[in-house]
Every structure is written in C-alpha cells, then in structure tokens.
Amino acid sequence: MTQNPLPRLLLSDDSRLVVIDMQDRLLAAIDQGSAVVTRCEILLRAAHRLGIPIAATEQNPAGIGPTTAVLGAHLPLRFGKVHFSAAEEADFLAWAASGGSVVLTGTEAHVCVLQTALGLRALGLRVAVVADAVGSRHPADKQAALDRLRHHGVDIVTTEMVVFEWLGRYDRPEFKELLRLIK
Numbered sequence: 001m002t003q004n005p006l007p008r009l010l011l012s013d014d015s016r017l018v019v020i021d022m023q024d025r026l027l028a029a030i031d032q033g034s035a036v037v038t039r040c041e042i043l044l045r046a047a048h049r050l051g052i053p054i055a056a057t058e059q060n061p062a063g064i065g066p067t068t069a070v071l072g073a074h075l076p077l078r079f080g081k082v083h084f085s086a087a088e089e090a091d092f093l094a095w096a097a098s099g100g101s102v103v104l105t106g107t108e109a110h111v112c113v114l115q116t117a118l119g120l121r122a123l124g125l126r127v128a129v130v131a132d133a134v135g136s137r138h139p140a141d142k143q144a145a146l147d148r149l150r151h152h153g154v155d156i157v158t159t160e161m162v163v164f165e166w167l168g169r170y171d172r173p174e175f176k177e178l179l180r181l182i183k
Contacts, residue, residue, distance in 0.1 A: 010101055010128060012166040016053040017043055020106030020113050022071050025064045030107055030135040037070060039133035039159045040105045042181045044074040046163045049174050055079060055095055057086045084112045087119025101126040103162060105133035110145035117154045128155035130162055
C-alpha cells in the first residue's frame with residue numbers, strides 16, 4: 001500500500017501556473033467555456049501580481065490558433081506542442097521542472113490537462129489541477145479526469161483555494177487587490 005505524501009499548501013514562492021490549450025477554436029465546444037476562461041484569468045492576474053512564473057501551451061497553434069486574446073494578454077511565455085501531453089515537449093518540461101508545484105488550468109480536462117498532469121507526476125513533480133479552471137466538451141469527461149487525477153496523486157483544487165494559499169495571510173499588500181478578483 002502506497003502512502004500519500006504529507007499535505008502541502010501551494011506557496012507563491014514555490015509554484016508555477018500553466019494555461020493549457022485555451023484556444024478559441026477549442027473553447028467554442030467546451031462546456032461552460034466562458035466560466036473556465038474567467039477562472040483562468042483570475043489565476044493569471046493573481047500569479048502576475050505575486051510574481052509567480054506563468055506559461056501557456058498551444059496545441060497546433062498554426063492550425064487551431066493562439067491562446068484566446070483575453071488570456072493571451074497575460075501570458076509572456078507560450079509553448080507550441082504536438083503531443084497532447086506537454087510533459088512530452090522538451091522546452092515545456094524544462095520550464096515546468098525548474099522548480100515548485102505546477103498548477104494546471106485549461107482544456108480539455110480529460111485529454112491534454114490529464115496527460116500533462118500524469119506525465120509531470122510520473123517524473124516526480126508536484127501537480128495541482130484547478131477544477132473550476134479546466135473544461136471538457138462533456139461534464140462526464142471532466143469529472144472522470146478529475147477522479148483519475150486524484151487517484152494518481154494530483155491535487156484537485158479550486159481557484160479560490162489557489163489564490164488564498166498563494167497569499168498565505170491577509171496582511172500582505174496584495175491581499176485586498178486579489179480579494180476583489182474573486183468576490
């Protein structure tokens with residue numbers, strides 16, 4: 001029987017945020033896609049304000065297009081990919097493995113998010129998937145992905161959990177600004 005590792009909070013000085021394949025042509029088919037975009041934007045704004053490294057992946061950007069504009073404005077670093085798992089892409093993997101917990105958002109939960117998370121976990125990285133900031137075309141696929149990820153040691157969190165864990169305390173100068181993002 002394998003023991004679960006001791007629980008750890010997501011820390012702002014030990015995390016990195018990834019937005020996976022949030023491209024308009026994919027988003028058009030995602031169940032509650034606009035809510036997923038909104039949650040991703042909250043996380044991007046919080047990560048930017050707290051100095052957390054941020055990156056995006058784009059599946060076949062020449063064919064599907066770039067990250068949706070509202071999120072793209074916050075993304076200084078983008079990795080194009082041919083594999084569904086970004087963990088199979090050398091440049092992305094080097095970035096993801098360069099330190100801290102990897103917090104994943106994006107689409108589709110049961111394909112690229114799942115495969116990336118499992119690939120990173122197989123390499124021994126700590127991974128969290130933000131349940132309300134990932135989406136699939138069908139809710140059952142998203143739920144199956146979250147269940148499978150949890151079973152394999154991936155932390156399943158929400159946007160608010162991540163923001164409050166990154167903050168850690170209410171007397172930080174960023175607290176009021178980030179609180180307005182989630183209220």
